[in-house]
Amino acid sequence: MTSSHSTPPVGQDVPQDDPRVDDVSPQASVPDDYGLQPVRLLIGVVGIALTLWLMFNLFLAFAYYPGWFFDSKLLMGALGLVAGVGGAAILFWFINVAIEALPRRLEHGLIPYAFLLPGFSLIGLMLLYPTIQTIHYSFANRDSTEYREPPWANYTELFSSSAFWSAILNNVLWIAIVPAITVALGVVVAVLADKLSASSEKWAKSFIFLPMAISFVAASAIWLTTVYAYQAPGRPQTGVLNAIVQQFGGQPQNWLAIETGRLNSLLLMVILIWLQTGFAMVLLSSAIKGVPEDTIEAARIDGASEWQIFWKVVIPQIRATIITVFITVLILVMKVFDIVYVLTNGRNNTDVIANMFFNELFARGQAGRATAIVVILLIAVIPILIYQVKQFREQEATR
Amino acid sequence: MSAGRLKDGRQRSVVSMVTMFLLAVLWTLPTLGLLITSFRTRDAAATSGWWAALWEGGWTTENYARVFEQADLGNAFLNGIAVAVPATIIPIMFAAFAAYAFTFMDFKGKDVLFIIIVAVMVVPIQVAFQPLLDLLGPRGLGISGQYLAVWLLHTGFGMPLAIYVLRNYMASLPYSVVESARIDGCSNFQIFWKLIAPMAMPAMAAFATLQFLWVWNDLLIARLFLSNDNTTVIVKLQQLLGTQGQGAELLTAGAFISMVLPMIVFFALQNFLVRGMTSGAVKG
Structure with a gap:
């Protein structure tokens, strides 16, 4: 009973000669239980309160009285870092003091929750509470001050707007195209890189991986200036795409304005694929390296072609990683x-849900409609969420 | 198809070499094009393609000087650092304790709580904006627009991923170490500080690399929760993109400046980045 807290994590293998299987409980050798120690408890509780109060006020002072810090951004950044990390350490120390002052049985019951509390408070405050509140606000007016009449008015407005359905269609296109192509490219690159010598593999992968460090905004700037740029007909073209078109005698196009076949959306997708292929490659490459050589060798001896080996031997063994990468890109x-926001801001039928949300919230100040859009997004991710949780449980069971 | 063998005895595959070379070039060219354009005058960049720069000329470093003056990029760069460094490090401290509890302690509700972490990683952060604008804005604490608001947000949003990555790593550490420390009478706090935190350093670095790139490159949160004076390079870049007509030459220089720091982090910590990605993928 007293040793209950020292059970290993669920599913972790326990070697048979582990000390825990001995009859003697490990707790027996731990120093004596002092029972309740009121003074230590008091010190701990006061310490927790004081630390929280000091952290809270120091951080608020950055916001309210920047003059105290000589308006220096770097000083505030550095102090924020020290106060955040140091404050957290001191906070946990006092929590530990307070809990250790309790009788041993209570102590062991409480300490895990004490360690979880600060992290979970942040998750609760920043993610769980807002989620509930967002659902709540989606039935309210543009300032989230009172309910609409009828409460679902935001939703009916959305469902009857053609802009909304156009955005949904674009999202569906993004979802159908980007994850699949990213994964496919990632597999191709990972397989090809695996056939290179060690040093060329490292170099080639670095180049493809590099865009991972580039922000979406900078990537948009890159593609707009170097690839999609448009100059009036007759002038020299500065974008690669138009330069090629002109070379072959065609008319230069303003690519991001072409709605036909949602070409502009497709061109925006190319940017995301360019950014994410490196990520897919890294994960898939390590999976491919994990495929046992003898399974491939056995297939080769049986006379399978390289193509068959790839599809029948390699792919099934990296299936789990393929799914992980696919889901990750899908969520993104x-x-x-x-x-979308920086290149077209939804013009020419390129709008997507998240951009529509931002414009409703920020440009138009329509918080009611904006939150309704998020709720729809939230509902759309629920299947993925369930899948991820299921996946996680299976993984834990086999750990 | 094969021209000899590699040092380790595998067949040399010419097809792979050529294709990979082409792909690597293709993946690098857009960035290279931007870099070239950022060093050309406005006129040169508008009248000849960046691939023609070598013979058309029109080189200058003026764009970089001007973007610092006109777009206030120096200030924005400092803001970026002041936002990103605390927002990268602070979550680790909170997450490490939680990850320790999840790995080395047994308690009621452990599975449910960890499943909440896994689930929350999928939830789009957009759900948080209107309620938090309310809570942090003038109607609430009145700190929206300040670094503090953004530190808080990134700490909260980064927490699930941080706990997940650290917990996965800690679960791979030998449990017997903790066990014997307990028998020696160490408290959990001591075990955490003296044993587990130092051993979990690689995972912390992995998360830090991911989180730094994420915070530095973030547009959405910075746009919504930072005042114009406190805003980051990425938001400035977005504003430059909005005024394409006049600022084309500043845009390219600004874009490159915004990429310098993440690139350095990327090259220095590439191995940690890979480890972070393989252990926790990416956050919602």
Whole structure:
């Protein structure tokens, strides 16, 4: 009973000669239980309160009285860092003092929750509470001050607007195209890189991986200036695409304004694929390296061609990684925002849900409609969420 | 198809070499094009393609000087650092304790709480904006627009991923170390500080690399929660993109400046980045 807290994590293998299987409880050798120690408890509780109060006020002072810090951004950044990390350490120390002052049984019951509390408070404050509140606000007016009449008016307005359905269609296109192509490219690159010598592999992968460090905004600037740029007909073209078109005698186009076949959306997708292929490659490459050589060798001896080996031997063994990468890119794509916002801001039928949300919230000040859009996004991710949780449980079971 | 063998005895594949070379070039060219354009005068960049720069000329470093003056990029760069460094490090401290509890302690509700972490990683952060604008804005604490608001947001949003990455790593550490420390009478706090935190350093670095790139490159949160005076390079860049007509030459220089720091982090910490990605993928 007293040793209950020292059970290993669920599913972790326990070697048979582990000390825990001995009859003697490990707790037996731990120093004596002092029972309740009121003074230590008091010190701990006062310490927690004081630390929180000091952290809270120092941080608020950055916001309210920047003059105290000589208006120096770097000083505030540095102090914020020290106060955040140091404050957290001191906070946990006092929590530990307070809990250790309790009788041992209570102590062991409480300490895990004490360690979790600060992290979970942040998650609660920044993610769980707002989620509930957002659902709540989606039935309210533009300032979230009172309910609409009828409460679902935001939703009916959205569902009857053609702009909304156009955005949904674009999102569906993004979802259908980007994750699949990213994964496919990632597999191709990972397989090809695996056949190179060690040093060329490292170099080639670095180049493809590099865009991972580039922001969506900078990537948009890159593609706009170097690839999609448009100059009036007759003038020299500065974008690669138009230069090629002109070379072959065609008319230069303002690419991001071409709605036909949603070409402009497709061109925006290219940017995201360019950014994410490196990520896919890195994960898939390590999966491919994990495929046992003898399974491939056995297939080769049986006379399978390289092509068959790839599809029948390699792919099934990296299936789990393919799915992980696919889901990760999918989650990213569902809330794609930056690229659309900075390049077209939804013009010419390129709008997507996340950009529509931003414009309703920020440009038009329509918080009611904006939150309704997020709720729809939230509902759309629920299947993925369930899948991820299921996946996680299976993984834990086999750990 | 094969021209000899590699040092480790594998067949040399010419097709792979050529294709990979082409792909690497293709992936690098757009960035290279931007870099070239950023060093050309406005006229040169508008009248000849960046690929023609070598023979058309029109080189200058003026754009970089001007973007610092006109777009106030120096200030924005400092803001970026003041926002990103605390927002990268602070979550680690909170997450490490939680990850320790999840890995080395047994308690009621452990599975449910960890599943909440896994689930929350998928939730789009957009859900948080209107309620938090309310809470941090003039109707609430009145700190919206300040670094503090953004530190808080990034700490909160980064927390699930941080706990997940750290917990996965800690679960791979030998449990017997903790066990014997407990028998020696160490408290959990001591075990955490003296044993687990130092051993979990690689995972912390992995998360820090991911989080730094994410915070530095973020547009959405900075746009919504930072005042114009406190805003980051990425927001400035977005504003430059909005005024394409006049500022084309500043845009390219600004874009490159915004990429310098993440590139350095990327090259220096590439191995940690890969580890972070393989252990936790990416956040919602």
